[in-house]
Amino acid sequence: MIVVTGNIGRPLVRVLADAGEQVTAVSRRAAEVPEGVRQVVADLADPASLEPALTGVKALFLLLSGDLRAVGANPAGLIAKAADAGVRRIVLLSTLGVATRPFGRTRIAMRELEDVLRESGLDWVILRPGGFDSNALWWAESVRTRGIVAAPFGGTGVPIIDPADIGEVAAACLRDDRHVGGVYELTGPEVIAPRQQTEALAAARGKPVRFRELTRAEAKTGMIQSVPGELADDTLDIIGSPTPAELRVSPDVERILGRAPRSFADWAARAIAAFR
Secondary structure (H helix, E strand, O other): EEEEEEOOOOHHHHHHHOOOEEEEEEEEEOOOOOOEEEEEEEOOOOHHHHHHHHOOOOOEEEEEHHHOOOOOOHHOOOOEEHHHHOOEEEEEEEOOHHHHOOOOHHHHHHHHHHHHOOOOEEEEEEEEOOOOOHHHHHHHHHHHHHHHEEEEEEOOEEEEHHHHHHHHHHHHHHHOOHOOOEEEEEEOOOOEHHHHHHHHHHHHOOOOOOOEEEHHHHHHHHHOOOOOOOHHHHHHHHHHOOHHHHHOOHHHHHHHOOOOOOOOOHHHHHHHHHOO
């Protein structure tokens, strides 16, 4: 049995189920899962709530980004609970910022969690993606209603990754002993800026989409409606002034999957219903 948590879970659950694995999907609220997949509703900010999902489990995919910032959160407790329950392997979805911008509060917390995992005595793998293609869903409503992408730093890009690729990499790491002890940086195949993303969305949509440049202040005002201000600032720092390490296209997806990562255009073609 493999337990999957977090919002990368949907593509990962599908890959594992298609491979014939027994899978438990954990989420805060009931959600649709593939046939044959067990679902457990749990709050990852409360390690005890995960206990019912861990019986008889051999491996756990752990995504805790939001729960790291919850009041009273104890993410290290989840690793301890998993070890006590007999889980043998944990694949942790961390963040590239642990390596490229290690001194922010949220990244210090993630680094500490990585260290807890390394010292747990379990088999472990750490995945460090940068930005996700699916962050473009922030623009879905404005594209549908006004044919506009509004974003800051229109000409500045980073090599964002398709969440489906993260799911496939995670599945390989959960199932294949060769990846134990690996720390993998996950990126897409190329640096792509918001203006280029806008062009890809227009091509997939079959209708024009205009790009409107936001100031940093305008962008932060919109972002803090759904994320903490500190996280908004961190994100804007990265997408506005990426470091050489954040611009690097990593070979790790291709090393693990034996193929190049999918492009943003590929993701847009599959997700285009959200923009119509």
